[in-house]
Amino acid sequence: MSESRLYSFSPETKEQLRKFRLGTSRAKDAQAIIYIIDVKSQEIRPQDGEVYSKMEDLADDLPESSPRYILLSHPLTLKDGRLSVPYVLLYWLPENCNPSQRMMYAGAVELMRTTAQVNRVVEVETDDDITSIADKLTSSD
Numbered sequence: 001m002s003e004s005r006l007y008s009f010s011p012e013t014k015e016q017l018r019k020f021r022l023g024t025s026r027a028k029d030a031q032a033i034i035y036i037i038d039v040k041s042q043e044i045r046p047q048d049g050e051v052y053s054k055m056e057d058l059a060d061d062l063p064e065s066s067p068r069y070i071l072l073s074h075p076l077t078l079k080d081g082r083l084s085v086p087y088v089l090l091y092w093l094p095e096n097c098n099p100s101q102r103m104m105y106a107g108a109v110e111l112m113r114t115t116a117q118v119n120r121v122v123e124v125e126t127d128d129d130i131t132s133i134a135d136k137l138t139s140s141d
Contacts, residue, residue, distance in 0.1 A: 006042060007037060007042050007044055007107070007108040008041075008043050008044070009043065013043070013044065013045050017071070017117075020071060024085070025073065026085075027075060030072065031051055031072070032053075032058050033046055033047075033049070033051055034047040034048070034062070036069075037105060039104075044115075047068070055134075058130055059131055060127075062092050063094070064096070066094075067093050067102060068092040069092070069109070070091075070092060071087075071088075072088050073086070076134055078138065079138075087118055088119075088120045088137065089109075089113050090130070091121055091122065092130075093124070093125055094126070122137075
């Protein structure tokens with residue numbers, strides 16, 4: 001069975017994804033939203049709708065034992081001085097994840113990536129991975 005039949009997005013969530021992608025491309029600060037998979041409905045949706053601009057606040061709000069998806073638009077100045085605004089999916093997968101949740105999120109990561117229209121998925125496991133994400137994004141561009 002394909003993941004597109006297992007997991008779904010409400011029309012509202014799809015519209016939020018589109019608006020976030022379009023609205024953050026010119027942002028001056030980092031912008032991130034946490035997404036969860038609702039266990040009962042199998043719907044992928046925003047955790048609470050909060051938009052984070054500080055990576056420390058984002059790291060503080062991530063659970064210690066549950067995976068999450070984080071859409072991130074992060075303005076960066078490249079080594080040659082150009083401005084880049086990578087739009088990536090952070091795949092929060094802490095070490096002590098519940099195995100069934102780990103499998104559920106692993107099964108939907110590609111659907112989340114394509115629906116959100118991001119080119120790159122970055123796995124993050126620790127708060128430090130989140131707070132130092134700018135380094136990770138610039139080192140690979």
